[in-house]
Amino acid sequence: MFKINDIHTHHDYNDTNISYLKNLRTADILSGNYLSELKTAELNHNKYISVGIHPWDLSDYKEIIEDKNFFNNKLLAPIIQIIKHPKCLAIGECGLDKCINVDIDAQMTIFKKQILLSIEYNKSLIIHAVKSFNQIIELHKEYNPTQEWIIHGFRSNSVVAKQLTNHGIKLSFNIKAKNDTKLGEIIKMLGENNIYFETDDDDVI
Ligand SMILES: [Zn+2]
Structure with a gap:
């Protein structure tokens, strides 16, 4: 993905x-x-979209989980x-x-399907990982x-950050992490050109 100022926002x-x-x-959806949202993205050169099935939203997609014919659902x-x-530049979260x-x-199951979609349509993958880095x-x-x-x-530690980046996985930090002592050090270690920033629910960048 080319350099985007904010790779994850709801605003x-x-x-x-x-x-x-x-x-x-x-x-x-x-x-x-x-x-x-697609219409305004078409009209605004700086607006892009990511879309995905968040693990928290799986209850809404119960039908999909039980449907073997996933891609036709x-x-x-x-x-x-x-x-x-x-x-649309990315699939996720x-x-x-x-x-x-x-x-x-x-x-x-649902994550793997989205990995396949990312490969098939050549879009980046934005990953929500909790206790699942390995x-x-x-x-x-x-x-x-x-x-x-x-x-x-x-927002994990430098050891995990190194493990992930050594495997070619990129990291995205909340913009406020620059002011955090521990995360700020990781950002310096990786270099701002190798990572992304996001605001999520925050208004400020
Ligand atoms: Zn979010």
């Missing part, structure tokens, strides 16, 4: 000098809101439509979260993708 920017990826989740049709759109009460096998690294070895894998909201 729009008035400042057209700031390039950003607006993240769409289940609620945007099911409500049909994604159509207007009607709930996925809008997601594929968005992924194919030139203003998707990933593995071991701190939620959602079956980890189901999470893995599995993410194993999956990266297994699929050996040419697409970027980016850990969303990285």
Whole structure:
């Protein structure tokens, strides 16, 4: 992905000098809101989109988990439509979260499907990882993708940061992490050109 100022946000920017990826989740898909988001992305050169099935949203996609014919599932049709759109640069957040009460096998199934979509449509992957860095690294070895894998909201330690980046996985930090002593050191160690920044629910960049 080329350098984007904010790779994960839920807000729009008035400042057209700031390039950003607006993240769409289940609620945007099911409500049909994604159509207007795509339209405004078409009209604004600095606005891009990411879309994915977050592990927290899997209950909304129960039908998909149980559907062997995943790629033809009607709930996925809008997601594929968005992924194919030139203003969509990434799939995500998707990933593995071991701190939620959602079956980890189901999470893995849906995550792997999104890895395949990332490869098929050549889009980056924005990953939500909670207590699952080792599995993410194993999956990266297994699929050996040419697409970027980016850990969303990285706030672990320098050892983990090195492990991930040594395997070619990129990290994304909340913009406020620059002011954090521990995370600030990791950012310096990796160099700002090798990482991404995001705001998530914050307004400020
Ligand atoms: Zn978010």
